[in-house]
Amino acid sequence: MGVEVCPKCNSPLNAPIVTGSGKKMQSCSAGQWNPETRETTGCDYIKWLVPDPEKLDEKCPKCGADLVLAVTRFGKKMKKCSTSGWDKATKTVTGCDYIEWINGTTEPLPGEDCPRCGNPLVLYTTANGKRMKKCSTAGWDKEAKKPTGCEYVEWLRG
């Protein structure tokens, strides 16, 4: 792989760097970030490096193609169909539009009971890796957009 050049000004791109939020990007060597004015001087081309989606050993329930694991820019995870794409010209999804958001996992916590209502607690891990204990009676009413059941939650640090 040779040196990549900027599509805007044809200068070589800088080596990829990882931003504070863990994203990878390459900036144009003809551009300079000025921390005082918080602006880029020169060429402002930036190429975001998106990791390749991970292939899953699962098939799309809609069309039977392979599913891939994709992570959004906000760190949310989803399974989507490998045949899906994005048509930049028409701004529409092409191919299969199957998407399954991964919202986290729930594990039982044997022997731990909710201090509010006495029902068993469960360990819930969110999609971005935060963990909390919550009451097993807790749920979400999609139609009313309201939590249902007991609202006890205890976030775990670290």
Ligand SMILES: [Zn+2]
């Ligand atoms: Zn450039």
Ligand SMILES: [Zn+2]
């Ligand atoms: Zn599909």
Ligand SMILES: [Zn+2]
């Ligand atoms: Zn409870």
